[in-house]
Amino acid sequence: MAREAGEKLVASNKKARHDFLIEDTIEAGLVLSGTEVKSLRAGRASLVDAYATIDRGEAWIEGIHIPEYTQGTWTNHPPRRKRKLLLHRREIDRLAGQVSRGGYTLVPLKLYFLDGRAKVEIALAKGKREFDKRQTLREKQDKREAERAMAKRNRGEA
Numbered sequence: 001m002a003r004e005a006g007e008k009l010v011a012s013n014k015k016a017r018h019d020f021l022i023e024d025t026i027e028a029g030l031v032l033s034g035t036e037v038k039s040l041r042a043g044r045a046s047l048v049d050a051y052a053t054i055d056r057g058e059a060w061i062e063g064i065h066i067p068e069y070t071q072g073t074w075t076n077h078p079p080r081r082k083r084k085l086l087l088h089r090r091e092i093d094r095l096a097g098q099v100s101r102g103g104y105t106l107v108p109l110k111l112y113f114l115d116g117r118a119k120v121e122i123a124l125a126k127g128k129r130e131f132d133k134r135q136t137l138r139e140k141q142d143k144r145e146a147e148r149a150m151a152k153r154n155r156g157e158a
Contacts (some may be wrong), residue, residue: 007113007114016109030085036069038071058084064083108123
């Protein structure tokens with residue numbers, strides 16, 4: 001059986017970029033059971049309310065919802081369980097240091113397959129205040145209006 005090449009997106013956390021200021025991203029592997037992989041390959045997962053923690057020198061991700069595999073039997077997995085992240089020791093130590101300093105959290109941005117292996121992109125993020133969220137939304141709207149005006153001008157409309 002040949003492995004698939006490239007990246008296949010399973011789930012993304014669009015709200016994370018709205019709620020958090022992303023400082024750094026890192027790719028991590030996931031320890032999964034067989035039925036979890038099959039359920040992910042079917043494109044079923046949710047990163048809403050998911051977060052990563054570092055506990056006793058190990059990185060864990062919690063809150064990812066991977067629904068039970070439909071053809072699974074008694075070997076099926078619990079949909080929301082704590083899953084281990086595969087990271088190098090120096091990456092874990094660096095993330096632990098930054099999170100323990102305060103103000104930072106580890107948020108998953110996307111869940112995908114890379115060359116047949118399940119990966120999660122986690123971000124070192126700082127929570128945005130309500131004012132920052134409104135300002136980001138305003139900037140996005142202004143940019144969209146400017147692009148619309150330029151497109152209208154380029155078409156020759158007045």
